[in-house]
Amino acid sequence: MYEAEATADLLLMSKPLSAPMSKEQPVEAILVRAVLAGERDRFARLYEMYSPMVHGILLARVPHEEVEDLVQDIFLHALRKLHTLRDAAAFGPWVAMIARNRAMDFYRGSHATVEITEQMAVEKPVSRSAREILDLIRSLPEAYRETLVLRFVEGMTGPEIASRTGLTPASVRVNLHRGVKLLRERIGVVARP
Amino acid sequence: MYDDNYLWDRSGKVDLELKQLEEILGTLRYQPRPLEIPASIRPGRRWNFSPALAIAATIALVALALGILLGLNRRQIRLPDEVRQSLPAEKQRDTSPKLSASPEGPKQIVAAKSTLQIKSRHREINRNLVARNPVAAGNTTQPELNAAEQAEKEQLMLALRLVSVKLNFAQRKAQGAPLNTIRNQHPMG
Numbered sequence: 001m002y003e004a005e006a007t008a009d010l011l012l013m014s015k016p017l018s019a020p021m022s023k024e025q026p027v028e029a030i031l032v033r034a035v036l037a038g039e040r041d042r043f044a045r046l047y048e049m050y051s052p053m054v055h056g057i058l059l060a061r062v063p064h065e066e067v068e069d070l071v072q073d074i075f076l077h078a079l080r081k082l083h084t085l086r087d088a089a090a091f092g093p094w095v096a097m098i099a100r101n102r103a104m105d106f107y108r109g110s111h112a113t114v115e116i117t118e119q120m121a122v123e124k125p126v127s128r129s130a131r132e133i134l135d136l137i138r139s140l141p142e143a144y145r146e147t148l149v150l151r152f153v154e155g156m157t158g159p160e161i162a163s164r165t166g167l168t169p170a171s172v173r174v175n176l177h178r179g180v181k182l183l184r185e186r187i188g189v190v191a192r193p
Numbered sequence: 194m195y196d197d198n199y200l201w202d203r204s205g206k207v208d209l210e211l212k213q214l215e216e217i218l219g220t221l222r223y224q225p226r227p228l229e230i231p232a233s234i235r236p237g238r239r240w241n242f243s244p245a246l247a248i249a250a251t252i253a254l255v256a257l258a259l260g261i262l263l264g265l266n267r268r269q270i271r272l273p274d275e276v277r278q279s280l281p282a283e284k285q286r287d288t289s290p291k292l293s294a295s296p297e298g299p300k301q302i303v304a305a306k307s308t309l310q311i312k313s314r315h316r317e318i319n320r321n322l323v324a325r326n327p328v329a330a331g332n333t334t335q336p337e338l339n340a341a342e343q344a345e346k347e348q349l350m351l352a353l354r355l356v357s358v359k360l361n362f363a364q365r366k367a368q369g370a371p372l373n374t375i376r377n378q379h380p381m382g
Contacts, residue, residue, distance in 0.1 A: 064221065154222055157203060158201040
């Protein structure tokens with residue numbers, strides 16, 4: 001089980017909630033309702049659960065040094081707008097969409113962008129640093145970037161990525177498979193047949 | 194066939210290349226940091242509109258609109274002042290067209306009723322919006338004139354025509370149009 005979620009579950013069990021507990025209800029839904037009912041500290045648990053996902057989504061799009069602050073901004077924005085979330089159980093896909101939109105806004109400003117070229121991609125075939133590989137992932141088509149970062153940087157499994165982002169497991173599996181194939185080609189490792 | 198189970202959920206045979214990627218990229222992993230929520234930030238208020246509440250509100254609005262409409266209609270069919278004054282005090286208070294067996298003023302009540310009927314008929318048909326046939330309306334009968342009056346009338350008409358011609362002449366001169374043009378005729382051929 002994902003670490004942050006396990007922590008959140010433990011915290012949930014340690015303190016009674018004002019909302020009725022139900023086994024069928026996802027943890028997120030209970031937490032969202034509690035926050036809306038006035039228990040603002042419950043939002044910290046949602047933050048613990050979803051900050052790695054938001055971090056990964058941003059890392060696939062914006063420079064590494066900007067990501068930390070953006071994660072905080074996105075969660076503060078989510079807290080302000082939490083009342084607009086219709087389905088409390090869909091907190092994950094909702095906050096993921098906020099993160100994607102914020103990443104787009106980041107480039108709408110005057111921030112300079114560095115284009116990854118094919119030449120840069122083939123300069124060093126093996127033994128690359130994390131930043132270099134991340135840049136290569138960013139050079140992949142958008143559909144694969146986010147899934148690969150969540151899988152390899154944040155350490156989430158395919159099913160976890162699907163449940164957190166709201167994507168279907170089949171889409172995640174395809175994105176992982178094709179993304180890794182492309183990444184291998186870019187890194188210089190011969191792709192498997 | 195390529196087994197992507199390790200890629201999917203880390204089950205199955207370990208893919209060494211993928212494991213190496215995990216180790217390298219894992220250094221960029223999110224480092225948990227507490228969320229600092231300013232005291233001023235609070236979740237907005239959620240407005241829970243249930244469908245039943247929305248329906249009730251709609252019905253209430255429709256009822257209110259109908260009430261206002263009926264109230265306006267009642268005001269419009271009030272009796273005219275002269276009829277009201279002729280009615281006894283009790284009738285003056287009640288302006289609704291009720292018929293009662295009042296021995297004091299049956300004639301006035303009948304008059305009020307007929308006036309009300311005429312009034313309501315006028316209200317039903319807006320005469321200003323209906324095309325009128327002057328022949329059918331019977332307004333074509335003009336008073337007969339004697340010889341002197343007829344002569345005065347003709348003189349007046351002639352004077353009006355002269356004034357009209359002079360005004361037209363002045364207007365064309367002011368506009369710079371040639372004075373001998375024949376107007377209101379289309380070119381031939």
